[in-house]
Amino acid sequence: xxxxxIPAPTFGRVTISDVARAAGVSVPTVSKxxxxxxGVAPATLKRVMTVVEELGYETSLVASSLRRQRTxxxxxxxxxxxxxxxxxxxxxxxxxxxxxxxxxxYSGLVAGNGSVGWERRSLSRLAGTLIDGAVIVxxxxxxxxxxxxxxxxxxxxxxxxxxxxxxxxxxxSRVATRHLIELGHRRIAHFRGRSDLASAQLREAGYRxxxxxxxxxxxxxxxxxxxxxxxQTAAAALELLTRADRPTAVFAANDMSAIGVxxxxxELGLRVPEDLSxxxxxxxxxxxxxxxxxxxxxxxxxxxxxxxxxxxxxLLGGGDVPERVHLPAKLVVRGSTGPVPGQ
Amino acid sequence: xxxxxIPAPTFGRVTISDVARAAGVSVPTVSKxxxxxxGVAPATLKRVMTVVEELGYETSLVASSLRRQRTxxxxxxxxxxxxxxxxxxxxxxxxxxxxxxxxxxYSGLVAGNGSVGWERRSLSRLAGTLIDGAVIVxxxxxxxxxxxxxxxxxxxxxxxxxxxxxxxxxxxSRVATRHLIELGHRRIAHFRGRSDLASAQLREAGYRxxxxxxxxxxxxxxxxxxxxxxxQTAAAALELLTRADRPTAVFAANDMSAIGVxxxxxELGLRVPEDLSxxxxxxxxxxxxxxxxxxxxxxxxxxxxxxxxxxxxxLLGGGDVPERVHLPAKLVVRGSTGPVPGQ
DNA sequence: CTGTTAGCGCATTCAT
DNA sequence: ATGAATGCGCTAACAG
Numbered sequence: 001x002x003x004x005x006i007p008a009p010t011f012g013r014v015t016i017s018d019v020a021r022a023a024g025v026s027v028p029t030v031s032k033x034x035x036x037x038x039g040v041a042p043a044t045l046k047r048v049m050t051v052v053e054e055l056g057y058e059t060s061l062v063a064s065s066l067r068r069q070r071t072x073x074x075x076x077x078x079x080x081x082x083x084x085x086x087x088x089x090x091x092x093x094x095x096x097x098x099x100x101x102x103x104x105x106y107s108g109l110v111a112g113n114g115s116v117g118w119e120r121r122s123l124s125r126l127a128g129t130l131i132d133g134a135v136i137v138x139x140x141x142x143x144x145x146x147x148x149x150x151x152x153x154x155x156x157x158x159x160x161x162x163x164x165x166x167x168x169x170x171x172x173s174r175v176a177t178r179h180l181i182e183l184g185h186r187r188i189a190h191f192r193g194r195s196d197l198a199s200a201q202l203r204e205a206g207y208r209x210x211x212x213x214x215x216x217x218x219x220x221x222x223x224x225x226x227x228x229x230x231x232q233t234a235a236a237a238l239e240l241l242t243r244a245d246r247p248t249a250v251f252a253a254n255d256m257s258a259i260g261v262x263x264x265x266x267e268l269g270l271r272v273p274e275d276l277s278x279x280x281x282x283x284x285x286x287x288x289x290x291x292x293x294x295x296x297x298x299x300x301x302x303x304x305x306x307x308x309x310x311x312x313x314x315l316l317g318g319g320d321v322p323e324r325v326h327l328p329a330k331l332v333v334r335g336s337t338g339p340v341p342g343q
Numbered sequence: 344x345x346x347x348x349i350p351a352p353t354f355g356r357v358t359i360s361d362v363a364r365a366a367g368v369s370v371p372t373v374s375k376x377x378x379x380x381x382g383v384a385p386a387t388l389k390r391v392m393t394v395v396e397e398l399g400y401e402t403s404l405v406a407s408s409l410r411r412q413r414t415x416x417x418x419x420x421x422x423x424x425x426x427x428x429x430x431x432x433x434x435x436x437x438x439x440x441x442x443x444x445x446x447x448x449y450s451g452l453v454a455g456n457g458s459v460g461w462e463r464r465s466l467s468r469l470a471g472t473l474i475d476g477a478v479i480v481x482x483x484x485x486x487x488x489x490x491x492x493x494x495x496x497x498x499x500x501x502x503x504x505x506x507x508x509x510x511x512x513x514x515x516s517r518v519a520t521r522h523l524i525e526l527g528h529r530r531i532a533h534f535r536g537r538s539d540l541a542s543a544q545l546r547e548a549g550y551r552x553x554x555x556x557x558x559x560x561x562x563x564x565x566x567x568x569x570x571x572x573x574x575q576t577a578a579a580a581l582e583l584l585t586r587a588d589r590p591t592a593v594f595a596a597n598d599m600s601a602i603g604v605x606x607x608x609x610e611l612g613l614r615v616p617e618d619l620s621x622x623x624x625x626x627x628x629x630x631x632x633x634x635x636x637x638x639x640x641x642x643x644x645x646x647x648x649x650x651x652x653x654x655x656x657x658l659l660g661g662g663d664v665p666e667r668v669h670l671p672a673k674l675v676v677r678g679s680t681g682p683v684p685g686q
Numbered sequence: 687c688t689g690t691t692a693g694c695g696c697a698t699t700c701a702t
Numbered sequence: 703a704t705g706a707a708t709g710c711g712c713t714a715a716c717a718g
Binding site for chain 1: 425472
């Protein structure tokens with residue numbers, strides 16, 4: 001470490017004027033150097049570069065974004081960083097790095113109430129200045145026409161709105177239900193997801209279609225709300241599984257719910273899959289780690305994240321993208337499903 | 344949808360002046376209303392609020408952060424969103440939500456070369472304005488004294504610098520190596536991690552200590568560089584495992600490396616754990632999904648992320664925090680380790 | 687109670 | 703080739 005290398009800046013962050021002062025030039029000159037604009041004498045250029053190096057100056061994303069139109073930063077807006085959103089993030093990160101974009105994942109404060117509208121708030125706070133475009137994960141309300149391109153992942157129900165990417169919830173849930181039917185189950189319960197998301201409605205529809213296809217009469221008392229959440233599902237499952245006519249199998253709308261069912265079964269002393277088969281949807285990391293490992297419909301979460309990002313980049317370049325992209329879901333059989341008890 | 348509800352704003356983002364114009368007041372007045380300051384007539388307040396609602400206005404994070412000193416946003420700086428960083432993120436997110444902070448996870452562009460210095464660049468770009476404090480994940484260079492509080496997770500080697508959180512790499516690697524020794528192994532190889540990270544050096548040290556403790560002579564040809572990466576480790580393992588005197592067990596410095604060893608073994612037709620035992624470190628989600636499921640030293644990644652965030656919040660409040668926090672690592676035995684062949 | 691003035695850090699005219 | 707002036711959206715301090 002050199003003895004007296006760096007003339008300590010005022011204190012705190014090094015700003016462009018610190019550099020200008022130290023190099024004996026004006027602020028605009030430094031700006032030109034840093035941004036590689038023409039019109040700077042070689043000697044000046046070199047001197048400024050040296051000072052920039054010494055002081056460790058980097059342009060403030062905030063300040064420059066306020067002036068410039070593009071920041072080269074893409075935003076991913078989530079309600080919360082949990083298993084699902086974070087898997088998408090990994091895929092998006094790879095795609096962003098490949099395309100030379102920086103990634104800013106943002107989780108705003110969810111308002112006390114039903115957390116509805118977080119996506120609008122987050123988008124408003126970041127759009128127009130900080131980020132060039134946004135990927136929004138499971139938006140629950142209609143995204144208003146915005147100043148920046150937006151791609152949604154697994155969005156709310158309803159048409160219109162931005163381009164979306166998701167997996168084939170309808171087909172996937174048909175396969176999931178059929179898997180249980182093929183194991184001999186006929187009393188199959190379903191835990192619905194969040195009713196404000198299209199995926200939840202499609203998964204229930206697929207469940208009903210597969211039942212119908214197999215000639216199994218639909219029993220409305222076997223369909224309960226799980227809200228895509230472990231705790232809520234566990235509570236409801238406790239009640240369901242103590243009924244005299246309890247089901248022999250459960251199709252949960254996502255893995256978090258399925259894990260809730262597993263918890264309830266464990267609490268009641270029911271063995272899975274001997275006494276009860278359980279299948280989920282998503283294949284988040286927790287699915288493989290559950291006891292027993294969860295059979296589930298795997299969504300290609302990495303690919304979905306990457307695809308959404310690539311579409312956004314296409315939009316940023318002025319290109320066109322398909323309105324709806326559905327990626328296939330795949331059955332992954334693990335240890336939580338088996339033949340009907342007593343067969 | 345009401346017919347002619349909203350007077351379309353100029354176009355693009357709705358700014359504070361759009362609101363001011365529509366409400367017939369000055370810009371600062373809107374600012375006061377939005378920020379809940381006193382000194383606004385009830386009638387004006389109501390009118391402004393209505394317009395804000397109609398136009399869907401939200402203050403720009405960028406602009407307000409430039410003026411204000413605190414943004415209520417905490418930054419998490421990572422080189423890339425991958426399994427490790429993303430697990431930390433989940434824990435941090437929970438802690439942030441609990442404390443009422445918003446989270447901004449940022450992955451800048453890694454410079455072409457060795458990606459050294461990304462943390463300094465990211466920090467400079469965000470600090471001072473956008474974020475109140477930062478958690479930096481596996482920084483590889485010394486973080487200069489900055490204007491904002493910083494906590495590092497699993498940092499580079501060397502002293503000084505910000506407060507850090509990590510898990511007990513030394514003790515953990517002792518346990519890992521001992522596990523292999525107890526299974527009867529004596530020829531145990533080690534894949535080192537990135538030499539610029541303290542955790543990698545400690546893991547190698549623990550390995551050597553456990554060997555010494557068991558009276559096993561240290562063989563330098565059994566220690567190779569894996570760089571914490573799957574591909575690099577797989578390539579090196581291919582060579583190692585075709586030697587005549589190949590080891591019967593491998594301790595990889597992290598799970599990504601261990602998975603590389605698994606790949607190489609598979610490619611060579613070696614059965615795990617019958618022909619070769621493999622143990623990793625971290626317990627990222629991929630560990631449980633590997634074939635066979637990977638025995639590993641589990642780091643409490645959620646807790647580490649949450650702990651770092653809580654320490655940062657303490658610092659933001661002007662409090663003191665310990666210089667170094669080590670959380671325990673725990674042996675998780677899965678299917679990739681077994682007794683020595685032929686015992 | 688409200689509007690005017692100033693300035694956060696930077697990039698962009700336009701002069702010189 | 704360089705510097706002075708201007709404004710991005712917003713808020714703090716003051717003036718009216």
